[in-house]
Amino acid sequence: MIQVCTAPKTVLVVYAHQSAGSFNAAVKNAAVDELKKQGCNVLVSDLYEMKFKATATEEDITGEVKNPEHFCYGNETMLAWQEGRLAADILDEHKKLKEADLVIFQFPMYWFSVPAIMKGWMDRVLTLGFAYTLEKRYSEGIFRDKKAMLSFTTGSHETMFSPNGINGDMNVTLWPIQNGVLNYCGFQVLAPQIFWAPTHLSPEAREGLLEGWRTRLQGLLSETPLVFPPVDIFDEGKGFQLKPEVREKQADSPFGLTVGHHLEKPLPPHSMMKAGV
Amino acid sequence: MIQVCTAPKTVLVVYAHQSAGSFNAAVKNAAVDELKKQGCNVLVSDLYEMKFKATATEEDITGEVKNPEHFCYGNETMLAWQEGRLAADILDEHKKLKEADLVIFQFPMYWFSVPAIMKGWMDRVLTLGFAYTLEKRYSEGIFRDKKAMLSFTTGSHETMFSPNGINGDMNVTLWPIQNGVLNYCGFQVLAPQIFWAPTHLSPEAREGLLEGWRTRLQGLLSETPLVFPPVDIFDEGKGFQLKPEVREKQADSPFGLTVGHHLEKPLPPHSMMKAGV
DSSP states (O other), rough: OOOOOOOOOEEEEEEOSSSSTHHHHHHHHHHHHHHHTTOOEEEETTTTTTTOOOOOOGGBBBSSOOOTTOHHHHHHHHHHHHOOOOOOOHHHHHHHHHOOSSSEEEEEOBBBBBBHHHHHHHHHHHHBBBTOSSSSSSSGGGHHHHHEEEEEOOSOOOOGGGGGGGTTOOOHHHHHHHIIIITOOOOOEEOOOOEEOOGGHHHHHHHHHHEEEEHHHHHHHGGEEEEEEEEGGGGGGGTTOOOOOHHHHTTTTTOOOSSSTTTOOOOTTTTTTTTOO | OOOOOOOOOOOEEEESOTTTTTTHHHHHHHHHHHHHHTEEEEEEEEEETTTTTOOOOGBBBBOOOOOSSOOOOHHHHHHHHHTTTTTTHHHHHHHHHHHHHHEEEEEEETBOOOOOHHHHHHHSSOBBTTTTSSSSSGGGGTTTTEEEEEEEESSOOOGGGSTTTOOOOOHHHHHIIIIIIITTTTEEOOOOEEEEEGSSSSHHHHHHHHHHHHHHHHHHOOOOOOOOOOOOGEEEGGGGEEOHHHHHHHHTOOSSSSSSHHHTTTOOOOTTOOEEE
């Protein structure tokens, strides 16, 4: 048998929980331990511990802003990035992100989304120019050689986040983050790791969830990502609408392409939660 | 003709843009002016100007936390609220929210969602106990006599946020915020006011958008809200799943109930963007 030598992978864990005693902390620690055991280089951005600044303001730019009367965060930070005038905490995260082969976002779901401190990481670190441009996004995205995934706890039970449940389908809830943030920047998006309502579980049941997570982590870096459509099926000249020939080809399918590109058909089942469906 | 005297309505504008010269500022100002003209009492929470704290931390509680080893933000802030130990900036927003008949969230869309500073307002101000409980949510929600709406600018054109467009259907993108935040707290959700890609428009075209907004504002307070399902169609005893008789009744419909409660059918068109469809 020939041993294949591969360069060690770097994993960045962007972590948002206030308490080291939380289940989220245990999940984060399990990831760090397991990935290190595999020989990975593991970086952690512990956002609350870092007192990470969540708000997108002029202070993110060193020196003068270009247009103080009509301050536009996207344009100003792109310029600042080009000219090396971005705030140090953003540059630190850029450095980690550049090194990372995989980014794991670990958080408790707040209001059907990420906590504000993590949204702030997305707003401030995914700088125009550095993380995306209008030419380089989605399947042509800057981070297309990297992977990313959400790992989170919920307050509600799984049944409540189904198409028949009171909160509606979790696949819909995940669309804006997994498509609009991760896929937008080109990341290959791995299936989310969802810990359903762990506070309602016994310590033994929670340990069981961690054990399942540790098992998944062993093969995580070689998992098949979720499927999103390539940009070239949209016609840039026509407002980035789906090309007619693709729409025709899809006519026979009982389902839309994705949750968002549903083409007035039923949503493809589990498309934001399971890979290879 | 008999003049009907009605008590003046209170409107809270939660506003998130860094620049007083922005189109978002102009939209906010138009709302303030127009609603004042109608005799409304208008309150504005200018989040960047207030340097609103976005992150959910222990500092939101005055005095000792109950469980410092396993700090849980939801439980701790509920207790602090009951005992009058919440941070002053949260209590200020609670006061405004209690007075408000309508809340308008005014923001530029960041990453398919609200900017982090506004997510922080939601995370911190919509306190467990004050804004919702497990018994009082959705159609039984605490704010069911209030209205709320999103008013925002996009970077992308409208075509790009359609079911055939590269970003996918805006109705899907709006679901987590409009259902998971606003409807969850019981608010009657008015159709969003979306300003598509105003930076790509001429000053005259932007003025036209503002004029349309002013016209809408004249009838805003009597608009019919978007439709969300009442909680009593879900069976609490069975994990808050849709009751079989409701599902049966829906069998003849070509569409699901909502974007999230799609029942494996095509999504009801425009349900998160237009009322009365």
